[in-house]
Structure formats: structure tokens, C-alpha cells
Amino acid sequence: MSSETHAAPLIEAVGLSVSYPVPRAAFWHRKPAPFRAVEDVSFSIGRGETLGIVGESGSGKSTIGRALLGRVPLSSGRAVFHGRDISNLSGGEMRRMRRHIQAVMQDPYASLNPRMRVADIIAEPLLVHGIASGSEAHARVAELLDLVGLPADAGARHPGTFSGGQRQRIGIARALAMEPAFIVADEPVSALDVSVRAQIVNLFRDLQEKLGVSYLFIAHDLAIVRHVSHRIAVVYAGRIVEMSARDDLYATPIHPYTRALLDAVPVPDPLHRRARQTTIRGELGAIPSAGCRFAPRCPLATEQCRREAPPLVAKAPAHLAACWNA
Amino acid sequence: MSAPLLEIDDLVVSFTTRRGRIQAVRGVTLQVHPGETLGVVGESGSGKSVTMQAVMGVVDSPGAVESGDIRWRGKSLLASAVEAEDLRGRDIVMVFQDAMTSLDPLFPIGTQIGEVLARHRGLKGPAARARILELLELVGIPNAAARLNYLPHQFSGGMRQRIMIAMALAADPSLLVADEPTTALDVTIQAQIVDLLIELRDRLGLAIVLVTHDLGLVAELCDRVAVMYAGRIVEVADVWSLFAAPAHPYTAGLLRATPAIGDLPERLDTIEGSPPDPSDLPAGCAFRLRCPRADATCVVEPPMSHPDTGRSVLCWHPEPPPVTTRPETAHV
Numbered sequence: 238m239s240s241e242t243h244a245a246p247l248i249e250a251v252g253l254s255v256s257y258p259v260p261r262a263a264f265w266h267r268k269p270a271p272f273r274a275v276e277d278v279s280f281s282i283g284r285g286e287t288l289g290i291v292g293e294s295g296s297g298k299s300t301i302g303r304a305l306l307g308r309v310p311l312s313s314g315r316a317v318f319h320g321r322d323i324s325n326l327s328g329g330e331m332r333r334m335r336r337h338i339q340a341v342m343q344d345p346y347a348s349l350n351p352r353m354r355v356a357d358i359i360a361e362p363l364l365v366h367g368i369a370s371g372s373e374a375h376a377r378v379a380e381l382l383d384l385v386g387l388p389a390d391a392g393a394r395h396p397g398t399f400s401g402g403q404r405q406r407i408g409i410a411r412a413l414a415m416e417p418a419f420i421v422a423d424e425p426v427s428a429l430d431v432s433v434r435a436q437i438v439n440l441f442r443d444l445q446e447k448l449g450v451s452y453l454f455i456a457h458d459l460a461i462v463r464h465v466s467h468r469i470a471v472v473y474a475g476r477i478v479e480m481s482a483r484d485d486l487y488a489t490p491i492h493p494y495t496r497a498l499l500d501a502v503p504v505p506d507p508l509h510r511r512a513r514q515t516t517i518r519g520e521l522g523a524i525p526s527a528g529c530r531f532a533p534r535c536p537l538a539t540e541q542c543r544r545e546a547p548p549l550v551a552k553a554p555a556h557l558a559a560c561w562n563a
Numbered sequence: 564m565s566a567p568l569l570e571i572d573d574l575v576v577s578f579t580t581r582r583g584r585i586q587a588v589r590g591v592t593l594q595v596h597p598g599e600t601l602g603v604v605g606e607s608g609s610g611k612s613v614t615m616q617a618v619m620g621v622v623d624s625p626g627a628v629e630s631g632d633i634r635w636r637g638k639s640l641l642a643s644a645v646e647a648e649d650l651r652g653r654d655i656v657m658v659f660q661d662a663m664t665s666l667d668p669l670f671p672i673g674t675q676i677g678e679v680l681a682r683h684r685g686l687k688g689p690a691a692r693a694r695i696l697e698l699l700e701l702v703g704i705p706n707a708a709a710r711l712n713y714l715p716h717q718f719s720g721g722m723r724q725r726i727m728i729a730m731a732l733a734a735d736p737s738l739l740v741a742d743e744p745t746t747a748l749d750v751t752i753q754a755q756i757v758d759l760l761i762e763l764r765d766r767l768g769l770a771i772v773l774v775t776h777d778l779g780l781v782a783e784l785c786d787r788v789a790v791m792y793a794g795r796i797v798e799v800a801d802v803w804s805l806f807a808a809p810a811h812p813y814t815a816g817l818l819r820a821t822p823a824i825g826d827l828p829e830r831l832d833t834i835e836g837s838p839p840d841p842s843d844l845p846a847g848c849a850f851r852l853r854c855p856r857a858d859a860t861c862v863v864e865p866p867m868s869h870p871d872t873g874r875s876v877l878c879w880h881p882e883p884p885p886v887t888t889r890p891e892t893a894h895v
Contacts, residue, residue: 293749400837401607431820432837432838433837434820435820436833460824463827464822464831497751501751503753504779504782505779506823508806522719
């Protein structure tokens with residue numbers, strides 16, 4: 238994957254924050270502070286570029302994707318597409334924006350209507366948006382099936398007759414029907430078998446090369462995301478803790494959490510069993526009210542970390558990290 | 564080598580469905596020896612979990628053992644249901660991907676572990692309490708004494724996994740079957756549980772069967788590996804030979820499709836196609852339609868070969884013979 242600069246950003250998150258209200262434990266209790274699922278997240282993605290977002294469950298990684306898709310309200314900050322603020326669009330405007338921003342979800346079983354033929358599933362967005370109809374839509378469906386590596390006769394069948402990997406191809410074909418400029422892919426290969434996972438990862442890359450589409454590729458570990466991303470952001474408890482060009486992140490990880498994530502991925506080679514250096518203790522629990530959100534689990538945490546949240550700053554050229562001690 | 568703890572002999576497990584009888588396990592033969600860690604690797608539908616469910620006597624209805632035998636220290640588990648019931652949960656125990664499969668949400672964790680102790684070890688009262696605390700400490704539950712009365716939901720996912728392991732270990736088993744024990748967990752928690760399993764194995768001399776789709780986990784934990792595809796074992800080898808030189812084309816394909824985090828191939832190697840539908844398997848070798856080495860011979864079912872190297876492979880055209888590389892520190 239080349240590392241040429243992706244000059245003008247296609248989509249930007251600027252100080253993106255999402256919080257969810259927390260219900261009171263009982264009516265006489267004080268209203269608790271909202272849960273800050275995503276806080277002050279900023280990044281930009283260029284045309285034809287992939288930003289990988291890596292984090293564990295509860296890190297807010299999916300919420301970031303949903304915020305860019307306009308599916309959750311922002312508590313502050315904004316999402317910018319082609320220089321235009323898309324965070325507070327009206328229903329009609331948002332629908333038109335959906336042409337350009339599409340989603341591929343983790344579970345191909347849940348996101349395809351089992352009663353519809355595959356051709357109708359793929360053609361649906363074309364018809365809804367009035368982009369094509371009749372024979373034109375039919376031709377476009379055939380083209381899309383071919384593009385994602387499905388046989389031409391797949392269109393006449395129902396999703397239930399396909400394997401997991403093929404269903405994910407159907408989901409990708411439908412996302413591509415509108416010729417979007419940007420796709421949010423939320424763990425698109427996590428539910429797939431190992432032998433099929435690599436096929437879908439390669440498909441994402443091939444499509445990007447052919448169509449110049451940009452991806453936000455969400456993953457829960459650092460293994461597979463390496464093969465699709467130009468840049469990677471690691472999120473922890475709703476904040477970006479490190480962001481850099483892909484190779485820099487793997488070669489010189491800065492944040493202790495990134496290092497722990499890298500160390501936690503098992504190496505498929507019994508000759509390289511190693512004593513883990515940085516197994517971090519505990520789990521993502523309650524977010525501390527002040528200071529660095531990773532501090533309760535961090536081997537390097539000091540008084541300062543518990544008092545003051547570290548800013549995300551450049552520790553090396555184009556390599557950002559949020560840590561006082563790294 | 565000492566006598567095996569567990570012997571699975573030509574096991575067939577089938578499910579009766581509307582579409583007819585489907586064999587999920589099609590003649591699996593496998594041994595587990597004391598103290599060893601055996602990985603059973605396969606994708607969804609390979610029969611890896613069903614094989615071990617048959618050992619535990621928990622095959623989901625409408626599935627049933629159709630033929631074959633399962634022996635524990637030489638005695639058939641299928642012959643006497645009463646004896647088998649007694650062994651399971653005491654000498655052979657199982658932990659699952661989801662801890663809530665084993666834990667009852669309505670009872671405090673102390674009570675649940677206490678039940679195992681009472682049933683299998685006859686322990687009650689202060690002796691039981693002391694043993695419960697010892698077990699919880701063993702699996703790394705901090706401040707256990709104060710948390711005996713907690714319900715399972717009051718613990719995080721990783722902690723629940725530890726409690727399930729503590730409960731499994733309560734009756735001093737010789738064999739722990741772990742079915743995808745870390746799959747539902749976050750990576751940093753996965754690493755903690757793997758470390759725990761390694762520590763327990765080394766401290767207690769436990770034999771472990773690790774059922775998983777994750778080759779990384781196998782490389783990290785196992786001594787020996789059985790690879791399953793479409794209800795059959797297609798290759799058995801020690802872990803070093805298997806990773807250094809896989810003999811079955813499916814094993815080789817899986818390994819190529821699982822790059823180490825340090826590798827960065829331009830394109831990931833793939834295995835064409837998808838795992839077959841168990842109700843519609845091709846004649847002969849079940850892998851042949853996806854196999855780069857397949858030819859006309861493969862329409863006939865291949866025999867399991869038993870070369871002197873201790874490796875077996877179910878293939879007419881295995882990859883070139885292995886070069887065994889084994890580190891001096893390795894334990895078998």
C-alpha cells in the first residue's frame with residue numbers, strides 16, 4: 238500500500254464528541270453525568286485513503302463511525318464532508334448525503350433482508366434514490382456482483398443460501414451501489430472464518446484501488462487492520478491515544494496502550510513464544526473523572542496522569558500520542 | 564509416552580434435521596495424554612466443538628453419537644452413563660466462550676463453586692470456604708473473600724471467565740477442555756486469560772484441549788495440534804512441525820491466510836471458496852474443491868497416513884515432507 242499524501246481531506250472529524258444520558262438510579266437521586274462515549278476526536282481522511290480505528294469494546298470506536306454516518310447526535314464538534322459541515326443536516330439533506338457515505342457492518346446475517354432476492358437488495362438504494370430503474374438498475378446490479386466477486390446468478394438467490402463471506406460481499410455490493418466516496422466499515426471481517434477473512438480484506442483493497450473510495454475501517458485488534466490501512470488511530474475510552482502512519486505505529490508504538498495491544502496479539506509461530514512484557518492489568522472500567530483515562534491500567538502512570546489528561550500531540554513527525562510519560 | 568487420558572475412537576456424531584441426517588463429526592480418532600496441551604483447530608462447521616461436546620456428553624439435541632467410542636483412562640464413557648456423569652465435571656471439565664453458559668446468574672459465585680466441591684469432593688463448611696478462596700486466588704480474583712456473595716453480573720467479562728475456570732478446577736480435574744475460551748474477550752483480556760491458562764497448566768500439571776479457530780493461540784499454548792475440516796481430522800502433528808511445514812494443503816492455506824503481526828505481504832494469501840455445507844459435502848476429500856493440489860485422485864476419500872514422524876495427514880497429495888525444528892526449551 239503506497240504512502241503518497243492524500244492531500245485534500247475528504248472527510249474530517251473536528252473535536253467530535255458523543256455522550257449518552259445515563260438514567261438515574263432512582264427518582265430521588267441526582268441526575269448522573271452523561272456517559273462520554275467519544276470525546277474530542279479529530280482526524281481527517283483523504284480521497285482513496287483508509288484510516289484504521291482500533292479499540293476494544295466500549296472504546297467508542299463504533300460510535301465514531303456512527304457519528305460520521307449521522308446515526309448518533311453529536312454533543313459537540315462536527316463532521317465535515319467535502320468542506321461541508323454534515324453534523325446537523327435535515328432529514329432530506331442527510332438522505333442525499335447518504336449517497337456519498339455508506340456503511341458495511343460486521344454481521345452480514347443481520348444486515349440483509351432474508352426475504353429479498355440479492356439483486357433486489359443491491360438495487361434497492363438505486364431505486365430509492367431514483368438513480369436507476371428497470372434495465373439500467375439490472376445492468377448495474379450485474380456489474381456490482383462482478384465487482385465484488387460473486388457469480389452472475391447470485392442475484393436470483395436469497396441471502397440465506399450464501400456463506401458468511403459471500404454475504405459480506407453482498408453487503409459490500411449494496412454499499413457500493415451508490416458509488417459512495419466514503420465507506421464506514423465496522424469490523425467487516427471479525428465474524429468471518431479465517432480462510433475467508435483474507436479474501437474480504439483483499440477485496441476491500443482491490444475496490445479502493447479501482448474506485449478510489451475512502452474507508453474508515455474499524456477493528457478490535459491490530460492484526461488485520463494493518464493490511465488495509467494507510468494510517469491508524471488507537472482509541473481508548475472514547476479518546477484517540479495514538480495516531481500515525483501505519484508503519485510508524487507498528488515499528489515505533491509510543492502509547493503504553495498501543496504497545497500492550499500489539500503485545501497481546503498472539504503470534505502464529507510457536508518458535509516465537511515470548512514472555513509478554515506488557516500484559517496490562519484490569520479491564521476498561523469506569524472512566525476516571527479526571528486525568529488520563531488509561532491511567533488506572535497503565536504501568537507508567539504517575540500523579541500527573543491521574544490529575545491532568547494528556548493532550549494528543551506530535552511526539553515524532555506525523556506521529557501523535559496522548560501520554561505524559563512516553 | 565504414558566497411557567492416554569482420553570481416547571476418541573472413530574467417533575461419528577450426527578444431527579437429524581428436516582433435510583435428513585447430517586454428520587457433523589465423521590470418524591474422529593484422537594488421544595489426549597496427561598499434561599499435554601492439544602489444540603483442536605477448525606473453522607465454523609468443522610466439527611471441532613461437537614467432538615468435544617460428545618466427550619462431555621452435552622451434544623445439543625437433535626444431535627447424537629452415532630458410532631465410535633470415547634474412553635477415559637481406558638473405560639468407555641458411552642457404555643455407562645452413570646459413571647460418565649460422575650467423571651464429567653470432576654476429572655474432565657469444560658469451559659466455554661461465554662462464561663454465562665456455566666454460571667447461574669441467580670446464585671452467588673461462592674455458592675456455585677461450593678456446589679461443585681460438595682458434589683465431587685464432599686467438602687462443606689469452613690473447609691469448602693477455604694478451598695473456594697484458594698481457587699479464586701489461583702485464578703487471580705482480587706479481594707476474593709469480600710466477593711463470595713457477588714452475583715456473576717457484578718463481575719466484568721474477564722473476571723467471569725476466571726470464575727468459570729475456578730469452578731472448573733474445583734474438583735481437581737486431569738483434563739480441561741476449553742472451547743474458544745478467549746474469543747468473546749478483548750485482546751488485552753485475552754492475553755491475561757492465556758497467561759492464566761499457561762500458569763495453571765504448569766502449576767497443576769493439567770492436560771488441556773483447546774478448541775479454537777485462532778492459530779495464534781495454538782502457536783502460543785499447544786504442544787500438539789489436530790486440524791479439522793468438514794467433520795474430519797485432516798492433520799495431526801506437534802505444533803512446531805505443523806507451523807514449520809504443514810502437510811495438508813488446508814493447514815498450509817490457513818497458515819498463509821494468518822500472517823503474523825510483523826509480516827506485511829502486499830496481498831494476503833487466501834483459500835478460495837468457503838467451508839462446505841455439511842449437508843452437501845463433495846464426494847471424496849471434502850476440501851478438494853478449494854484445494855490447489857487436488858486432481859482426479861481426490862474424488863476418492865484419502866486414507867489417514869501415519870508416517871514414522873508421528874504426523875498423520877488425510878491427503879493424497881500432501882505438501883513436501885516436514886523439517887522438524889524444535890527449540891531446546893520446548894516441552895512436550
